[in-house]
Amino acid sequence: MYSLNNISQVKGKHQILDDINLKIDDDSIFAILGPSGGGKTTLLNILARIDIPTSGSFSSDEDQNPKGIMVFQDYRLFPHMTVFKNIAFGLKVNGEKKEDIRVKTNEIMKTMEIVELSKRYPDELSGGQQQRVALARAMVLMPKLLLMDEPFSSLDEGLRIEMLNFVKKLQHEFHLTIIFVTHYKMEAYMLSNKIAVLINGKIMQVDKPRNLELEPVNLSVAKFLGQANFVEGKFASEFTSKVYSGMVKFKGEIADKPNFLYLPYDNSIQLEKSDYLAFYGRISDKIWISKTEVRVTVEVNRVLLQFNLPMNSVEENQSYQFYFVNLPVVY
Amino acid sequence: MYSLNNISQVKGKHQILDDINLKIDDDSIFAILGPSGGGKTTLLNILARIDIPTSGSFSSDEDQNPKGIMVFQDYRLFPHMTVFKNIAFGLKVNGEKKEDIRVKTNEIMKTMEIVELSKRYPDELSGGQQQRVALARAMVLMPKLLLMDEPFSSLDEGLRIEMLNFVKKLQHEFHLTIIFVTHYKMEAYMLSNKIAVLINGKIMQVDKPRNLELEPVNLSVAKFLGQANFVEGKFASEFTSKVYSGMVKFKGEIADKPNFLYLPYDNSIQLEKSDYLAFYGRISDKIWISKTEVRVTVEVNRVLLQFNLPMNSVEENQSYQFYFVNLPVVY
Amino acid sequence: MKKSSRLFPFLLFVILVLMPLLVIVMLSVGRNWNYPQLLPRQISLSYFIELLFDNKELLDSLVTSIVLALGTIGLTVIIAYPTAIALGYYDFRGKKLLNILVYLPLIIPSTALLTNMDFVMIKFGLNGSYFGVISVHALFCLPYAIKLLVDNLSLINDRYEIVSRNMGASAIQTFFHITLPLSRSGLQGAVMMTYIVSMTQYLSTLLIGEGNYITLSVRMFPFTQDGKYQIAAIYGVIFMLFTLIPLYLIDFYISHSGRRVIR
Amino acid sequence: MTKRKILLLLSPFYVFFLLFFVSAIVKSFVTSFGYYPLMGMKNFNLHYYFEAFKMQSFLKIFERTFLFALFSAALACFIGMCLALLFDKRNDNISKSFFKIAQLPVMLPHIFIVLALLQLISQTGLIPSLLLKLGIISKDTNFPLLVNDPFQIGIILTYLWKEIPFVIVSLVLVLRQLDNRYRLVAKNLGASTWQTFWHIYLPLIQPALMNAFIINFSFNFGSYEVPYLLGSQRQELLPVYIYDLYVQGDFSQLPLVMSLNLILSLFAIAFAGLIIFISHHISGGHNGGVK
Amino acid sequence: NKKESKSTDLPTSYSKALKDAKGQTVTYYGFGGTETQNRWIDDVVTPMMKKKGITVKRVPMDIDDILKKLTTEKEANKKTGNIDVVWINGENFYTAKKLDLLAGPLDSKLIPNMKTYISSNDPDVKRDMGTSIDKLEVPYGNAQLVMIGSKQMFNGDYPTSAEKMMDWAKENPGKLTYVAPPDFTGSAFIRNIIYETVGYDAINKAPATKKGIYKVIKPSLDYLNELKPYLWEQGKTYPKTTAQMDKMFANHQIALDFSYNQMYAATQRSDGKFTDDAHSFVFDKGTVGNYNYLAVPKTSANKAAAVVLINTMLSKEAQTQRLKLKYGAVVPPYSEGKTPQSITDKLDDASNKYGTVPMDTLSKKRIPEISGKKIPIIEDLWKEYVLNAD
Numbered sequence A, B: 001m002y003s004l005n006n007i008s009q010v011k012g013k014h015q016i017l018d019d020i021n022l023k024i025d026d027d028s029i030f031a032i033l034g035p036s037g038g039g040k041t042t043l044l045n046i047l048a049r050i051d052i053p054t055s056g057s058f059s060s061d062e063d064q065n066p067k068g069i070m071v072f073q074d075y076r077l078f079p080h081m082t083v084f085k086n087i088a089f090g091l092k093v094n095g096e097k098k099e100d101i102r103v104k105t106n107e108i109m110k111t112m113e114i115v116e117l118s119k120r121y122p123d124e125l126s127g128g129q130q131q132r133v134a135l136a137r138a139m140v141l142m143p144k145l146l147l148m149d150e151p152f153s154s155l156d157e158g159l160r161i162e163m164l165n166f167v168k169k170l171q172h173e174f175h176l177t178i179i180f181v182t183h184y185k186m187e188a189y190m191l192s193n194k195i196a197v198l199i200n201g202k203i204m205q206v207d208k209p210r211n212l213e214l215e216p217v218n219l220s221v222a223k224f225l226g227q228a229n230f231v232e233g234k235f236a237s238e239f240t241s242k243v244y245s246g247m248v249k250f251k252g253e254i255a256d257k258p259n260f261l262y263l264p265y266d267n268s269i270q271l272e273k274s275d276y277l278a279f280y281g282r283i284s285d286k287i288w289i290s291k292t293e294v295r296v297t298v299e300v301n302r303v304l305l306q307f308n309l310p311m312n313s314v315e316e317n318q319s320y321q322f323y324f325v326n327l328p329v330v331y
Numbered sequence C: 001m002k003k004s005s006r007l008f009p010f011l012l013f014v015i016l017v018l019m020p021l022l023v024i025v026m027l028s029v030g031r032n033w034n035y036p037q038l039l040p041r042q043i044s045l046s047y048f049i050e051l052l053f054d055n056k057e058l059l060d061s062l063v064t065s066i067v068l069a070l071g072t073i074g075l076t077v078i079i080a081y082p083t084a085i086a087l088g089y090y091d092f093r094g095k096k097l098l099n100i101l102v103y104l105p106l107i108i109p110s111t112a113l114l115t116n117m118d119f120v121m122i123k124f125g126l127n128g129s130y131f132g133v134i135s136v137h138a139l140f141c142l143p144y145a146i147k148l149l150v151d152n153l154s155l156i157n158d159r160y161e162i163v164s165r166n167m168g169a170s171a172i173q174t175f176f177h178i179t180l181p182l183s184r185s186g187l188q189g190a191v192m193m194t195y196i197v198s199m200t201q202y203l204s205t206l207l208i209g210e211g212n213y214i215t216l217s218v219r220m221f222p223f224t225q226d227g228k229y230q231i232a233a234i235y236g237v238i239f240m241l242f243t244l245i246p247l248y249l250i251d252f253y254i255s256h257s258g259r260r261v262i263r
Numbered sequence D: 001m002t003k004r005k006i007l008l009l010l011s012p013f014y015v016f017f018l019l020f021f022v023s024a025i026v027k028s029f030v031t032s033f034g035y036y037p038l039m040g041m042k043n044f045n046l047h048y049y050f051e052a053f054k055m056q057s058f059l060k061i062f063e064r065t066f067l068f069a070l071f072s073a074a075l076a077c078f079i080g081m082c083l084a085l086l087f088d089k090r091n092d093n094i095s096k097s098f099f100k101i102a103q104l105p106v107m108l109p110h111i112f113i114v115l116a117l118l119q120l121i122s123q124t125g126l127i128p129s130l131l132l133k134l135g136i137i138s139k140d141t142n143f144p145l146l147v148n149d150p151f152q153i154g155i156i157l158t159y160l161w162k163e164i165p166f167v168i169v170s171l172v173l174v175l176r177q178l179d180n181r182y183r184l185v186a187k188n189l190g191a192s193t194w195q196t197f198w199h200i201y202l203p204l205i206q207p208a209l210m211n212a213f214i215i216n217f218s219f220n221f222g223s224y225e226v227p228y229l230l231g232s233q234r235q236e237l238l239p240v241y242i243y244d245l246y247v248q249g250d251f252s253q254l255p256l257v258m259s260l261n262l263i264l265s266l267f268a269i270a271f272a273g274l275i276i277f278i279s280h281h282i283s284g285g286h287n288g289g290v291k
Numbered sequence E: 001n002k003k004e005s006k007s008t009d010l011p012t013s014y015s016k017a018l019k020d021a022k023g024q025t026v027t028y029y030g031f032g033g034t035e036t037q038n039r040w041i042d043d044v045v046t047p048m049m050k051k052k053g054i055t056v057k058r059v060p061m062d063i064d065d066i067l068k069k070l071t072t073e074k075e076a077n078k079k080t081g082n083i084d085v086v087w088i089n090g091e092n093f094y095t096a097k098k099l100d101l102l103a104g105p106l107d108s109k110l111i112p113n114m115k116t117y118i119s120s121n122d123p124d125v126k127r128d129m130g131t132s133i134d135k136l137e138v139p140y141g142n143a144q145l146v147m148i149g150s151k152q153m154f155n156g157d158y159p160t161s162a163e164k165m166m167d168w169a170k171e172n173p174g175k176l177t178y179v180a181p182p183d184f185t186g187s188a189f190i191r192n193i194i195y196e197t198v199g200y201d202a203i204n205k206a207p208a209t210k211k212g213i214y215k216v217i218k219p220s221l222d223y224l225n226e227l228k229p230y231l232w233e234q235g236k237t238y239p240k241t242t243a244q245m246d247k248m249f250a251n252h253q254i255a256l257d258f259s260y261n262q263m264y265a266a267t268q269r270s271d272g273k274f275t276d277d278a279h280s281f282v283f284d285k286g287t288v289g290n291y292n293y294l295a296v297p298k299t300s301a302n303k304a305a306a307v308v309l310i311n312t313m314l315s316k317e318a319q320t321q322r323l324k325l326k327y328g329a330v331v332p333p334y335s336e337g338k339t340p341q342s343i344t345d346k347l348d349d350a351s352n353k354y355g356t357v358p359m360d361t362l363s364k365k366r367i368p369e370i371s372g373k374k375i376p377i378i379e380d381l382w383k384e385y386v387l388n389a390d
């Protein structure tokens, strides 16, 4: 078990991390999800002991000063080494045998589909190729604790899934602990069952993907998870807004001045009648997003809202009466 | 109208681009979608006149040598300038008035939500913040031709959508032509109605999102678009494989040795009876992916397949008979 | 690394660097300093005063030295910068050869070469002219200047220049806004070396300058050559003042204008 | 574009070099081939080169000078590199003052340290005086001969005093550019300080170090002022040897002097070429710019 | 070009020179490493010239370099140059004359002070180190090798001959040395030893070839080799400059110093560098003496002013001043019978006060130089058979 104890970080006058407390199980993948500038890299740097926190500590059951091997967001491949040498570097400095280094390095290059790049220098690689080399460089070491900072951001969908599966398999086989950081929630959901949401230097919620998606603990998390409309309004026993006024499930703090109606794109409204009358709106735009769904823009009282609706259920420039699937949430 | 005429690029011994021909309408957003290492950056570099192609040319109706302003994949913020100065740079060297520079720069910083970073240096920014500065730096110039190389890869979902919308709005208002490159198909679908798929240095298909997704022109495109199972088998008037044997729609070339059955995750099988009997399979895993769907792993004859099915339609460790929605495609 | 472990080498280094300087200063003011006395028996500034005030030639030659050094810096930088950019950023045929060529003026012993240079200068009609002298100075400064700039530029690479050009900046704007600030430390080194190499040129100044440029070195060299320690030391101290002060001023200006150099 | 651009970038250098330098070299060559009309010599031949290679003393001195220049340049590079690495950090006071002080010797002429060394370590210098006072030696001749000595210690000390700081200055400028981002990566991947130095820093500063080595070597190999003042007469060094020949005032010897000069130069050029070749082909020869 | 149009001929008479030279700037090129000499030119000669409406510019340049420069100019076909007056001697004069670099004749018509103070049959006006002068240069200083011994170390008993020196060296090993050639003084010392051991005539008559000279000076080389183990550092190394040797002498590291300036001990003593302990003497058989000369290059653009400068430097006023210690106390090149009494008096004064050798002794003990061509050969032989022997 790894523990992050009251970690804070201040740089210049900016409080970048604010009292982070986390417990991370051994032999698991832990995801830290958060928006740009949230402090994810800063946190990982501390766990990798590249940076020292202003206060707080990082420890584990076995080791007072555990240190993770890091995959850097900006890759940081050694510019003077070929791909092969970059990947072999860690093994070499850890004194592995030449033959072992060769075998292991070739192995991982095969997995990463970069064998044919082995003699190239970093400046001769595409962005995604560099990222794969960076991943390989860290993973070939099979570290007990692996830290990955947005390791798949430059990879295309296909590769990303391959890599995700590979990381999963690796973790499973070798019982590594992996802490990984991403701004891309699907990645987090696919890799991990326990996700910490880090926004503005604070851990907002630690939860399963499903719970996160269904019940974001507060407005920032909801906003960050995105794919939702936020309709401004006022709450006082009931909610009033341009789009909808009426009963809601209130999850905000009363003190918040403007309140927001949370309407995720997915699964928040329907055409079939339900207990919760929503609004009457005109379909102003329709874009194709998958084989079964379209993203529609609904104009309600001059406010534009977006929803995913089943293919062919609505026509452009027509108006419809919509119903909520469940009682809507207000923050 | 911009034309890419027979552009090829060779570096070292590698043919990176192979006879690229494209027509791009003025006043539109054109997306180039492709996997890592496909040659996207290489192509953009040619359009930005940073690199000279081995052969071929890039021209437009108005200008023999059009030149795009580029947003670089690796940002390339000037390390010795603050965020403000980085963004103002282009305006300054183009001789704009001081006051105008201030106004425009502040304007775009507001849009990009980076106002409070204006006095920081690039190495004091997070990855996503750097990317936004890079975007702002190019966009503030309102160039006739804007080239963007994976401009949103480091942004979280929320920001990404904001930025996408902003780019769309900008294009609309100022009638720019935008060519943008991504490996992330959703981004391409959301921003553009005309997408070129660039794989292995070749343009494979230029099409609308919908057509791409429904009928990838060949196996590489299908594979790249991902979210699909590919079942190896043999085609000779009928298809035979471990999973399914029978009638198919054949889109491959007869010469291809192994053929592949294309089974997208989405909308390729169902439980309800249809004309096309598929296979009998056991649900070995189920993960939550959205409010309405789960991703299931189906075991058929020891082969594992993945599909997105409606929530609660199947149970883990149960077996079911599945049907194809349409006649399946084989490449 | 612990501070204490660096303190010893630091102090040793400081002593080794400063001790000779101290000796020179003492030598320049000491009289009757004979073995085995550790300190001069008398301290006298009379030589100094005589050289500095009774003898306006010293000040004249100081001005001449600096005027030549400034011209040399200008010429050297104009030639060295583009060369260093080409060597630092690009690969081209003959690069390795050029890499050696730039060191030639240092490699070839100058004594014999200079007469030939004099010959060439006479043929060009440049002997005795300002341009002629700074050209020869620049020749001996170029290896240093190019080396220091190349070291610097090859690490930066041309990627920022590419951005700048792409954003519509002209080559000149790019140079001043991007290349120059990014290679500031290299340039500082180059200017420093150029200044000092120019200031110490003796024979070339004399031969090509035809006596029109009597610099500090020209005056000082014969004394050192002949081992006239005290006078040489006085010249040396004056030399030191007038190299160190401007160079530290440049250094101060550079390191305090704008931000620290990039990563 | 690029080809023209490179040509444009290089043209000031080439023009300048051709006009002022190559022309002088050509003149040297012409003279060395025995064409010296002033003395009535008008035949081109290789006579003087053959003669040079027949001069036993020349060859012996040549070898000695080469080894000497190699040794002192390498030593300066080595010590300079160690110090530069020890004090490369930008934001601590020791390093800052170190760098300031390291610049001092770079900015002072060689003759300066020659003077000081003569005062300090000649047998009646300050250091023997001090040792005498301290009772460590009993008379001046107990102090080893360090100037004009057979091992060229005086010259080596002078060169080290000037060149170590030069190496430091040029490496620190590079090290500052490198920052410690790669060091952090290496450390994170488990490299020790030594390994980080050997695999990361050394290759990255290697080109700069090699360049510094070439400059130092060339200087040590070709300059005569310091060996003239501090060298031993018996273990003569090449530049002094040639200088003596040159100033003897016998103009009919000039072609010989020129050919010696050119032999020396060609050799040094070949050597520098070798160093550059090596530099390109060992780790660090390729770096696509440090990000 | 203004320079080119100027006459490149010498003026026809001194008075014409004086007239033509008004407003001209004359450059004096000569060794600049002697501060006393520089001071003399700056403080004495320059103001004298100023009065005549001529500006003097002193350029410190070695005669080797001056010659190289003049040769290059000639090679490049340059008709006028920047060098007006040069300080020249012996071997260099030989070369310059051979290359036809010097303007002449500089006779007494042009330089009136030549007639006044120097008799035309003075050997030093006829030949400079064996080279016939042919009115191409004018003497302006007198130099003669003198030994400076430590009174205390020699106990007042100075080695006034080669043998005495050898004896003393054997008794006091490590206390003698000499500056290594090609230093001017060191080279002169070796010639002086040759005079001591084989005599002036032998070497003077020897053919100017390596073989010929070796045969003649073999005994001298043997002498030096015999002396070698008793020298400082067993003769494995030698001081490089006179200054280095001066310092060793001042520190009593060695007992004997040499100088080419007869009054050197005096200047050093007044400077506080030597103590009263320093005492000058010459060998009984005499020491090498020569003159310093001035010449005008053919390419000089200001020949009129050059002539005036030379005459001025030779004048009684300038030479009297030059006897002052702060100007280096250089003995005038005046011929024996033509030296003004005031100057002779001053020299004798100094000899009493500073222990320098009296003027009449010096001129009696003066041995002329040998041919300039032989000097590099002797230096080579020394290097081969003494320095690098064993």
Ligand SMILES: Nc1ncnc2c1ncn2[C@@H]1O[C@H](COP(=O)(O)OP(=O)(O)OP(=O)(O)O)[C@@H](O)[C@H]1O
Pocket: A011, A012, A014, A016, A034, A035, A036, A037, A038, A039, A040, A041, A042, A043, A073, A183, B123, B124, B125, B126, B127, B128, B129, B154
């Ligand atoms: N050296 C610094 N000085 C001041 N502020 C800094 C510094 N480094 C980072 N920051 C700020 O700290 C915040 C967190 O940065 P961090 O790099 O940890 O974000 P992140 O979560 O990794 O974001 P991204 O997903 O965009 O990479 C950002 O707002 C950034 O601007």
Ligand SMILES: Nc1ncnc2c1ncn2[C@@H]1O[C@H](COP(=O)(O)OP(=O)(O)OP(=O)(O)O)[C@@H](O)[C@H]1O
Pocket: A123, A124, A125, A126, A127, A128, A129, A154, B011, B012, B014, B016, B034, B035, B036, B037, B038, B039, B040, B041, B042, B043, B073, B183
């Ligand atoms: N200088 C070079 N020398 C050799 N090959 C190169 C060079 N630069 C790029 N390549 C290769 O060209 C191919 C295309 O590179 P490019 O950077 O265009 O890919 P990309 O489509 O932008 O990929 P990504 O999405 O990963 O950035 C890659 O396989 C890359 O390795």
Ligand SMILES: [Mg+2]
Pocket: A040, A041, A042, A073, A149, B126, B127, B128
């Ligand atoms: Mg980050």
Ligand SMILES: [Mg+2]
Pocket: A126, A127, A128, B040, B041, B042, B073, B149
């Ligand atoms: Mg790319």
